[in-house]
Amino acid sequence: MSTSTAPTTGQPRRRSKAIDPARRNRLRGLGAGMLGALAMIAIFILLRPWTGSVSVLDTLADATLLAMPIGLFSFFLETFGSNAKTLFLIGLILLLVLTGGGLGQAYAAQTAGARRPIWSRAQAYVVGIAVILGLFLLVVAGSQTPDVMRGMKAVKALVVVAIGAEAWAIVTVLTLTTLRQRDPQPLTEPDSLTADGIGRRRLVSIVGAAAVALGAATVVGREIQRVATRKTVGTASQGEIPPPITPVDEFYVISKNFVDPSPERGNDWEVEIDGLVESPGSISRAELEELAGPDFVATLTCISNPIAGELISTARWTGAPLSSVLQRFGVRPNAVDLVAEGGDGYSDSFPIEKALAPETHIVWAMNDEPLPRLHGTPVRLIVPGLYGIKNVKWLTNLSVVADDYQGFWQDRGWTDEGIVKTTSHFDVPENRDVLASERQKIGGVAFAGDRGISLVEVSFDGGEIWEEATIAANPSPAGLSWVIWTMLWAPKPGTYDLVVRATDGEGNLQTAETAPTLPDGASGYHRITVGVA
Numbered sequence: 001m002s003t004s005t006a007p008t009t010g011q012p013r014r015r016s017k018a019i020d021p022a023r024r025n026r027l028r029g030l031g032a033g034m035l036g037a038l039a040m041i042a043i044f045i046l047l048r049p050w051t052g053s054v055s056v057l058d059t060l061a062d063a064t065l066l067a068m069p070i071g072l073f074s075f076f077l078e079t080f081g082s083n084a085k086t087l088f089l090i091g092l093i094l095l096l097v098l099t100g101g102g103l104g105q106a107y108a109a110q111t112a113g114a115r116r117p118i119w120s121r122a123q124a125y126v127v128g129i130a131v132i133l134g135l136f137l138l139v140v141a142g143s144q145t146p147d148v149m150r151g152m153k154a155v156k157a158l159v160v161v162a163i164g165a166e167a168w169a170i171v172t173v174l175t176l177t178t179l180r181q182r183d184p185q186p187l188t189e190p191d192s193l194t195a196d197g198i199g200r201r202r203l204v205s206i207v208g209a210a211a212v213a214l215g216a217a218t219v220v221g222r223e224i225q226r227v228a229t230r231k232t233v234g235t236a237s238q239g240e241i242p243p244p245i246t247p248v249d250e251f252y253v254i255s256k257n258f259v260d261p262s263p264e265r266g267n268d269w270e271v272e273i274d275g276l277v278e279s280p281g282s283i284s285r286a287e288l289e290e291l292a293g294p295d296f297v298a299t300l301t302c303i304s305n306p307i308a309g310e311l312i313s314t315a316r317w318t319g320a321p322l323s324s325v326l327q328r329f330g331v332r333p334n335a336v337d338l339v340a341e342g343g344d345g346y347s348d349s350f351p352i353e354k355a356l357a358p359e360t361h362i363v364w365a366m367n368d369e370p371l372p373r374l375h376g377t378p379v380r381l382i383v384p385g386l387y388g389i390k391n392v393k394w395l396t397n398l399s400v401v402a403d404d405y406q407g408f409w410q411d412r413g414w415t416d417e418g419i420v421k422t423t424s425h426f427d428v429p430e431n432r433d434v435l436a437s438e439r440q441k442i443g444g445v446a447f448a449g450d451r452g453i454s455l456v457e458v459s460f461d462g463g464e465i466w467e468e469a470t471i472a473a474n475p476s477p478a479g480l481s482w483v484i485w486t487m488l489w490a491p492k493p494g495t496y497d498l499v500v501r502a503t504d505g506e507g508n509l510q511t512a513e514t515a516p517t518l519p520d521g522a523s524g525y526h527r528i529t530v531g532v533a
Contacts, residue, residue: 022112025108025109025112026105026108026109028108028176028179028180029101029104029105029106029107029108029109029176030101030102030104030105030108031101031104031175031179032104032108032171032172032173032175032176032179033100033101033102033103033104033105033107033108033168033172034097034098034100034101034104035171035172035175035209035212035213035216036100036103036104036167036168036169036170036171036172036175037096037097037098037099037100037101037103037168038097038100038213038216038217038220039167039168039170039171039212039216040096040100040129040164040165040167040168041057041093041096041097041164041216041219041220042167042215042216042219042220043160043163043164043167044056044057044160044164045057045219045220045223046219047160047163048160050156050160051153051156051157051160055157055160056133056136056137056160056161056164057089057092057093058257059136059137059140060092060096060136061088061089061092063136063140064088064092068412073412073413073518076088083228085227086224086227086228089223089224089227090224093220093224100168100172103125103129103168103172104172104176106125107121107122107125107172107173107176108176111176114177114180115177115180115181115183116177117173117174117177118173119173122169122170122172122173123169125165125168125169126162126165126166126168126169127165129161129164129165129168130158130161130162130165133161133164133165134158134161134162137154137157137158137161138154138158171209171212174208174209175209178206178209239427239428239429239430240427240428241427241428241443241444241445241484241486242427242445242484244314244473244474244475244481244484245297245314245315245316245367245475246313246314246315247367248315248366248367248369248372248375250313251313251315251366251375252300252302252310252311252312252313253374253375254302254304254311254388255344255374255393256344256346256408256409257344260344260373260374261342261343261344261394262373263343263373263377263378263394265378267285268284268285268286269284269285269378269379270282270283270284270285271283271288271362271379271395271396271397271398272396272397272398273325273326273329273397273398273399273400274397274398274399274400275335275339275398275399275400275401276331276332276334276335276400276401276402277326277329277330277331277332277400278329278330278331278332279329279330280329281329283325283328283329285364285378285379288319288320288325288362288364288379289320291320291321291324291325291328292318292319292320293319293320293321293324293361295316295317295318296316296317296359296361296476296478296480297314297315297316297317297475297476297480297481298314298315298317298359298382298384298476298480298481299312299313299314299384299447299476299480299481299482300312300313300314300315300382300388300391301313301387301388301420301423301447302387302388302389303387303388303389303409303414303415303418303517303520303521304517304518305517305521305522306517306522307423307425307522307523307524307525307526308425308426308526309522311388312445312447312482314475314476314481314482315366315367316366316367316368316475317361317363317365317366317382318363318364318365318366318368319361319362319363319364319365319382320361320362321358321360321361322338322355322356322360322361322362322381323355323356323357323358323360325362325398326338326355326356326398326400327356331352331356331400332400334402335352335400335401335402336351336352336401336402336403336404337349337350337351337352337400337401337403337404337405338350338351338352338354338355338398338399338400338401339397339398339399339400339401339405339407340381340390340392340395340397340398341392341395341396341397341398341399342376342380342392342393342394342395342396343394343395343396344393344394346392346393346394346407346408347392347405347407347408348389348390348392348407348408348409348410348418349390349401349404349405349406349407349416350383350386350390350418352400354383354385354386359384359385359450359478359480360381360382360383360384361381361382362379362380362381362395363379363380363381363382364378364379364380375393376392376393376394376395377394379394379395380392380393380394380395381393381395384449384450384480385419385420385449385450385451385480386418386419386420386449387418387419387420387521389407389409389414389418390418404416413518413519414518414519414520415519415520415521417520418520418521419449419520420447420448420449420450420521421448421449421510421511421520421521421522421523422446422447422448422449422451422453422502422503422504422508422509422510422511423446423447423448423502423510423522423523424444424445424446424447424456424485424500424501424502424510424525424526425444425445425446425500425526426442426443426444426498426500426526426528427443427444427445428441428442428443428444429442429498429528429530430528431528431529431530432528432529432530432531433528433530433531434530434531434532434533435491435530435531435532435533436532436533437491437492437493437532437533438490439488439489439490440488440489440490440491441486441487441488441489442458442486442487442488442489442498443469443472443484443485443486443487444484444485444500444526445482445483445484445485446482446483446485446500446502447481447482447483447502448502448504448505448510449504450479450480451479451504451505451506451508452474452476452478452479452480452504452505453471453474453479453482453483453502453503453504453505454503454504454505454507455468455502455503456468456469456471456483456485456500456501456502456503457469457500457501457502457503458487458498458499458500459497459498459499459500459501460489460491460496460497460498461496461497462497462499462527463497463499463512463525466501467487469485469486469487469500470485470486470487471483471484471485472484472485472486479505485500491532492532493532493533494531494532495529495530495531495532496529496530496531496532497527497528497529498527498528498529498530499525499526499527500525500526501525510523510525511523511524512524512525
């Protein structure tokens with residue numbers, strides 16, 4: 001006896017995978033709001049030159065850095081190095097885009113089922129965005145950079161905020177409306193809206209949304225590319241000993257700004273001097289040039305420069321001793337710090353004793369050329385012995401104060417003293433190089449701020465035995481610069497662990513203790529391994 005199953009009479013039914021209308025509405029609102037936020041960010045970027053002041057992006061970046069825990073800041077700096085600023089900008093833009101998406105979802109929920117723009121509801125969002133971002137600019141940027149957020153500059157900045165908010169609303173509403181028109185036409189749709197008419201209008205809307213998306217993405221992408229490719233360092237070719245004086249176009253560049261200022265102060269610029277001085281006022285370029293001293297050579301290094309990093313360069317500077325300037329205005333006995341402010345809103349300070357030291361200068365030229373924009377045109381400070389954070393660029397104001405002033409980077413966890421630590425490194429050979437078993441010239445640089453370098457030593461066995469190197473060049477007789485050191489080495493085949501250390505002009509040996517750049521500069525010996533065949 002056999003059994004059989006009844007034949008099937010048709011294909012099995014498939015379950016519907018239609019998206020829940022409420023969820024679809026939220027997703028549409030999210031996408032529309034994100035596109036609107038991208039357009040808003042593009043407006044902020046495009047109109048930044050017109051405002052002549054900081055933008056919402058700049059202010060958000062500063063506020064975020066200030067709020068970021070010091071450990072997290074240190075992690076990003078150590079992990080990503082010179083790419084940290086680019087990644088930070090990308091993260092900030094993504095946060096704004098997602099926030100715009102969230103607002104888009106809220107608008108979509110409030111207008112669910114509407115197939116036409118509800119502009120009255122959208123304008124409520126415009127007002128909210130403009131008020132929140134406007135107050136944020138006025139409070140945060142106004143407190144950090146009062147000169148930048150004053151008068152017409154503040155008005156222009158607020159106008160840009162309003163335009164950006166309106167751009168978000170227009171793009172969000174029109175994009176959401178276009179997406180909703182994909183739904184089946186309800187029976188109550190007016191007869192005048194024929195299928196052809198709806199199709200043409202939908203096509204125009206889709207093309208418009210695509211154009212906005214492409215244009216905004218292009219603007220934002222170029223901004224990210226500009227930050228990613230902006231010059232930060234320009235040292236000697238890799239694997240070469242640098243020249244004693246760094247060419248201007250190879251001098252390292254580091255800035256807190258996403259966009260550095262382009263001061264238009266003409267040839268008759270001035271620097272304001274105020275605070276605890278007998279005669280507050282200003283000093284002009286001509287008056288500074290009358291006080292000019294001899295040109296001098298000094299090295300600058302960034303406090304975020306790691307061991308053997310490239311953020312170090314040397315130039316011949318032209319300027320006036322800061323002591324001569326301050327003495328002209330009369331420093332009061334209760335002075336403690338000198339606060340320097342730049343045209344980008346940056347500020348920092350150092351003790352009045354350092355300000356009155358003969359090596360500290362106000363300068364307006366480097367290597368016989370006027371200061372370029374990236375190096376602080378038209379005038380900046382050079383404070384030998386202190387890290388670059390104390391050497392304020394685009395100098396506008398000097399204020400003598402009676403307390404210990406905490407500047408931009410001190411508020412973010414960096415040292416207030418900023419004294420350069422003794423450092424030395426190899427430029428030749430490089431780590432993991434394989435050398436020929438013949439006479440080799442090795443070398444690099446050593447630097448100890450304003451203390452000079454008296455001795456450089458090299459070990460070929462990991463630090464057990466040390467040999468003295470030759471100081472081949474010392475461009476600053478006053479001991480304010482790096483020295484170039486060299487040594488001739490005739491190795492036999494094998495593997496070698498090379499280490500270098502320096503002794504400053506006061507007889508203090510460079511510390512072997514390893515420390516990160518944050519909060520007061522890196523320390524430790526530079527060690528490399530090379531093979532000889």
